[in-house]
Amino acid sequence: MADVAKTKRAATAALLIDDYYELSHRILRLGNRGLPRGEFLREAFALLIEASGCDAVEFRLRDGDFCYYAEMTAGPAGNFRFGIIEGIAHEDGNVLPCAADDTPTERLCRDVMRGAFEAGHPYFTEKGTFWTGSAGETSVKASSANGKIPATPYPLDGDYKSLIVAPFAVGEEDVGLLLLKSRQKNYFGRTEAEFFEGVAQNAGVAIADRRTRWRLGERVKEMTCLYGIAEVASRPGISAAEVFREIVRLLPPAMQYPDITVGKIVIDGFVYTTEEGEDAPYKLSSEIVVNNENRGIVEVQYKEAKLDYEPGIFLREEQSLLDAIARQIGLILENRQAEEERARLQEQLRHADRLATIGQLAAGVAHELNEPLASVLSFAELLQDDASLSSQGAEDVEKILTASLHAREVVWKLLFFAREVPTIKKHVNLSDSVEEAISLLGSRFDKENIECVLALSPKTPEIVADPAQLHQIIVNLVVNAIQAMPDGGKLTVRTAADEESVFLTVADTGVGMSEEVKKNIFLPFFTTKEVGQGTGLGLPVVHGIVTAHGGSIAVESVPGRGSRFQVRIPLPSPTDVNESGDDG
Ligand code: ADP
Ligand code: MG
Secondary structure, eight states, X not given: OHHHHHHHOOTTOOOSSOOHHHHHHHHHHHHHTTOOHHHHHHHHHHHHHHHHOOSEEEEEEEETTEEEEEEEEOSTTOOEEEEEEOOEEOTXXXXXXXXXXXXXXXXXXXXXHTTOSOTTOTTBOTTSOEEOOSTTTTOOEEOOTTSSSOOEEOOOOSSOSEEEEEEEEETTTEEEEEEEEESSTTOOOHHHHXXXXXXXXXXXXXXXXXXXXXXXXXXXXXXXXXXXXXXXHTSTTOOHHHHHHHHHHHTGGGSSOGGGEEEEEEETTEEEXXXXXXXXXXXXXXXEEETTEEEEEEEEEESXXXXXXXXXXXXXXXXHHHHHHHXXXXXXXXXXXXXXXXXXXXXXXXXXXXXHHHHHHHHXXXXXXXXXXXXXXXXXXXXXXXXXXXXXXXXXXXXXXXXXXXXXXXXXXXXXXXXXXXXXXXXXXXXXXXXXXXXXXXXXXXXXXXXXXXXXXXXXXXXXXXXHHHHHHXXXXXXXXXXXXXXXXXXXXXXXXXXXXXXXXXXXXXXXXXXXXHHHTTSTTOOOSOTTTOOSOHHHHHHHHHHHTTOEEEEEEETTTEEEEEEEEEOOOGGXXXXXXXXX
């Protein structure tokens, strides 16, 4: 075949690389190197220009709905262009890699692609390549035997006076065109047309090869990225911020041009990026959606535009990859959220469990102490009545009595906390209870320089509760609030109701609580107050009572700003009414 190619070489041909096989091999080897498209075409064009001595090489390729073209002009001033043309539709439904323009060159390309020339045409090879011949100098005619195409001249009156238009297949179905252009008239002959028709065919193979290799390379990068994300997300104990910092670093290597790529993730307003500063000009992004809620974006940015234009600057595959990454991040967030919720519930359960255990223990101790305390108290009272007691003795008995009463108070609170005290439930109005309790504490407010604001809803529906216990709740919360404002402040007590519950809110502008303190306030004997100031039983008792009434208690606090306790007690259901004794 080499001999055939050689003998076919015309004397007029300007073939500078004389071996067809050498040129073809070089192009095939280029395809094998897995270069990005732009680089591949540049090098292949340089070879073709060198081999043919022509002034420009153009290449067109159909790829799905798009057609790419690339052109390189020879010489020191030669430049390389790459872009997209909107191909025109053939009657068979396929897109032709030809522009809709009605220039002679475009018409020529179109007619070659449509197979408008008959095999016997003087400037038409058996395999379908057309070249401009000598007839009519710069114009040629296509004539169709079946009369489909009228004889049409192609007056090549532009820069180029001679052309070869060689169609080729890429892979199995893609269709491309290779054009060689010369400024000289009659530059090409049949030999050159046949030579480059073969080269074009091999270029098609090289293109298919390059694409496969390159796509494989891109797939490997994608898989590496997605695998990396899964690996990061599954690291035990890793924080969400660390996950995103790691993922953002995996983005650039997954793109076509890692060196000029900036990765960026924005989640709930937090930004993670591989490069601080202004956004780069070319961006591709995908939204991160968690439980149907848009939480942010994952984005890649190119600092400069590269040659390998797709319909945009980025590849379609890169958009799909980014979408996949966004979905994966969404899933990671969803999982983390679910996990946090689980941990919170577990902590709540543990807390309740701890309280119950302590309650049982406390109740046991309280019962044990109750008996001896009762004896101490009654004997001390007996002693008090003894007329023969010295004044020193009377003073001592007084101390015994005070101390025992205090001890009994503690025991009583413990029993309350452990819900060991029988409750007497009645229909009561929360706002009335608050007013009553506050009036008893009233004198303390002025003394402590506290402004007390009551915002009592007159419309709170009646609840079924133990009035003494309700009183306990209010007094405990208000006393805590007063104690939290040693330098004075504002106390607000509010009542409200909705269809299901009544609410009591006690807010102060006092010292507030740290997270650590807030975690422990319902534990019995937890106190931050000095001995004599607090027993650490107030809030556990409140908690016990509220729970016994089927309600709940919520706390908000900011250190240095104040605290707010809200108690919710459900309204009675119609079957709930019970005026008689009941141990809750
Ligand atoms: P005590 O008042 O006897 O310390 P409590 O159970 O009533 O016990 O309260 C437990 C702890 O919770 C207190 O020692 C205090 O640290 C904190 N606390 C309760 N209420 C408030 C409040 N309104 N502001 C700041 N801290 C509070
Ligand atoms: Mg207290």
